[in-house]
Amino acid sequence: MWEPGENIDLKSATILNKKEGTLYYTNKRLAWVIKDSSKVTITIPFNQIKNQQVSTQESSRIKLRLTVNSSKGTDLIYTFEWIESSKEVAKNERDSFKNAIAVKISQVRQSALARSESSNSSNLLARKNEAATSVQQSSRKKVKLSRQDIKLRTMVLEQNPDLALLHKNLVLNGLVDEEEFWSSRENILADYRIQLSMKKGEGAEWVDLAPEMQDNGNYKYTITPEIAKSIFKQYPEIKNAYIENVPNKISEKEFWRRFLASQYFNRNRVKRSALAERDSIFDECMENEDKYLNSGGDVANKGFQLGPLLDLTRTEEDHPTTGNEKDITMQPGRDKESLSLIRRFNRHSELVLQSISKARNGKSDSIANAIIIEDLKKHDQNRGILLNLKDTKSYFNLPESTTESEELGEDELIQILESSKKSLHSISGKLSFDVDSAVFESTMQQLNASILKKTSKFDSNITLESLIGDADLAKKIQILYAESFELSRHFWILVKPPSNTFKTQKLKSVYDKIQVTKSKVDETLEANKSNDSVQTILKRISLGYDSIAQMYKSFSQLKHVI
Numbered sequence: 001m002w003e004p005g006e007n008i009d010l011k012s013a014t015i016l017n018k019k020e021g022t023l024y025y026t027n028k029r030l031a032w033v034i035k036d037s038s039k040v041t042i043t044i045p046f047n048q049i050k051n052q053q054v055s056t057q058e059s060s061r062i063k064l065r066l067t068v069n070s071s072k073g074t075d076l077i078y079t080f081e082w083i084e085s086s087k088e089v090a091k092n093e094r095d096s097f098k099n100a101i102a103v104k105i106s107q108v109r110q111s112a113l114a115r116s117e118s119s120n121s122s123n124l125l126a127r128k129n130e131a132a133t134s135v136q137q138s139s140r141k142k143v144k145l146s147r148q149d150i151k152l153r154t155m156v157l158e159q160n161p162d163l164a165l166l167h168k169n170l171v172l173n174g175l176v177d178e179e180e181f182w183s184s185r186e187n188i189l190a191d192y193r194i195q196l197s198m199k200k201g202e203g204a205e206w207v208d209l210a211p212e213m214q215d216n217g218n219y220k221y222t223i224t225p226e227i228a229k230s231i232f233k234q235y236p237e238i239k240n241a242y243i244e245n246v247p248n249k250i251s252e253k254e255f256w257r258r259f260l261a262s263q264y265f266n267r268n269r270v271k272r273s274a275l276a277e278r279d280s281i282f283d284e285c286m287e288n289e290d291k292y293l294n295s296g297g298d299v300a301n302k303g304f305q306l307g308p309l310l311d312l313t314r315t316e317e318d319h320p321t322t323g324n325e326k327d328i329t330m331q332p333g334r335d336k337e338s339l340s341l342i343r344r345f346n347r348h349s350e351l352v353l354q355s356i357s358k359a360r361n362g363k364s365d366s367i368a369n370a371i372i373i374e375d376l377k378k379h380d381q382n383r384g385i386l387l388n389l390k391d392t393k394s395y396f397n398l399p400e401s402t403t404e405s406e407e408l409g410e411d412e413l414i415q416i417l418e419s420s421k422k423s424l425h426s427i428s429g430k431l432s433f434d435v436d437s438a439v440f441e442s443t444m445q446q447l448n449a450s451i452l453k454k455t456s457k458f459d460s461n462i463t464l465e466s467l468i469g470d471a472d473l474a475k476k477i478q479i480l481y482a483e484s485f486e487l488s489r490h491f492w493i494l495v496k497p498p499s500n501t502f503k504t505q506k507l508k509s510v511y512d513k514i515q516v517t518k519s520k521v522d523e524t525l526e527a528n529k530s531n532d533s534v535q536t537i538l539k540r541i542s543l544g545y546d547s548i549a550q551m552y553k554s555f556s557q558l559k560h561v562i
Contacts, residue, residue, distance in 0.1 A: 001040055003028060007147065010100060012093045014080040016042070023080055025100055027147055030066075032080070042078070044068055046104045050075065051172075054098055062090040064097060089224055099157040099164065103150055106171045106178045148196075153182065156192050166482045175483070175513045180490060187441070209260075223256050234348060237285035238264075245281060258282065309370055467533045473524075477537060480521055484541050487514045491548055495555060511552050518545045 002008075010025035014032070021034040021041065030044040048069045055063040062082040070076045084090035145153075157164040163185075170176040182189065209227070211219035223231075232239035238259065246255050259265055262282035308314060408416075465474040487510060494507040521538050528534040 001033070001038055002026070009147065009151070010093075010096055012090075012097065013083050015083055016078065016080055020083065023097070025097055030101070032078075044078065046101070047108045049101065049105055052098060052101055052105075054094065060087075062087065062094050064094050066101075085222060086224060095158055096154070099154045100150065102157065102164075102168065102172060103153050103178075106167070107145060107150075109172075109174070110178045152189055152192055152196060155196070156185075156188060162482070165479065166486065169479060169483055170486055175516075176486060176490060181486070184489060221256075221260050228256075233351065235285075235289075237289050238282075241281050241285055309367065464537075468531065469533075473528070473534070476524065477534065480517065480524065480538070481541065483517050484514075484521070484544065487517060488544055488548060491552075495551060507552075507555070511548070514545065514548060518542075521545070 006026050006028050008024055008026050012023050014021060014023045016023075016032055019034055021032050021037075024031040024033065029046065030049075031040045032042040032044075033039070034041045044066065050067040050069060052067070053065040055061060062084075064080045066078045066080075068076045068078060082090035082094055084093065157167060167181060171178055171181050209221055209223075211221050214220050232242070242255060246252050250258075258279050259282060262279040264279075264282040264286045267286070463474075464478060465471050468474045468477070490510050491507070491514060494503050494510060521541050525535065525538050525542075
């Protein structure tokens, strides 16, 4: 059913055309398999997906609609409906598919765009250094993402709805490349990469299924995938029985129904234990568990070794006359009715501790970590000398400008222009113009903190929606602001020297896209002339566009002079 090298990342039970099945997301395609079938019913390649839509928040059904290109010329529409009983779980699963598909679509589109740009630009490059730079830039765009990178970006988009909306408006609409979008968010990806690398410990809570009372007086149990996973961890016998019987002998629904009605599940419930049904599957599980617990469990069967720092028997010959006397009052097995339950609690504790010990370092490392004191180690790091400014006011003030001015004559202006041309022609190699990103990020964080401190005195309850008076318009302005910021950032990065043919072409492309966003801003300004708040906010964006237009004009003239 699956191709060689194909890995399943996501799967969910869905309904398509009134038929139940399972939707799969793999590293190669989307696949839908009808229920009780061993063959893929529908295959959807990522490069054929045009767009995707999801149901609204208020909708009672969780749906995902895909528009797919067809070889017949007409688009195909696939509407998948989640059949998960919990709406929240279904929504989370649907959003995981949506974000994963969005990342894959943008990757496919950027790869196609990179191929077309590289083929068109190969005939226009004249100099070797520019050709090498162009090849380097093109290869950077065509970097093949690993499964881990796709999972990481999908995770970031899932947990940041505003960023997901910006990604949709810019990347999926072709305004910004996928790699360029994420290049400025490496710090966010690094934080989430650390979260993914951390192994989450096993839950120490005891699984306790609480039924819900229905209108007819019956009880209803809900077993989600998370609850089923917890049951398998707490009761390994149930996991083995599930693997042996589902779905070859009985269905999953029938398996859990019999589990909830069995003596295995109800043995610690006094009122219901006598009414529980006999079941061949779970009675055998109960017998195997009792044999295991009565034999002493892992301590007796596998042996239990204490660490050398915790094992007191290793030094008992040094102090034979010291220690506590044995407590003769503690006799195991006195209360036989609760003995079985106590052993199950002990076994649960063993499983939790085993999950921690598996992630530990080697024996020598654990001993070193216990005896080495970090504060006593030698540190060779040079902390440097802090700069202490006593008079910061005079340091940060701008120099006073003189009111006197002198106009230059036409001959002098021509002479300056000719001198500038000669200076530009004499330049060889690349201009040294680089800024340490760490210093830049640190400076921006300090500036943001200063601005936040100054603005904190204002009323924090004032929102953009309350200022404008229209929720939809406020959302639109927020999107325009985010798009303008992202495109402006790319523009100013490309303007930064040194320049080459690839950067010049890319700069023109970004500038054209800025004009598209600028037209949206102008339309919104024209449609809301009477709203002073809208005018004030959007005119600030227009000022930024004016600076970009002026810089692009100067850049074009400079390229023409050179």
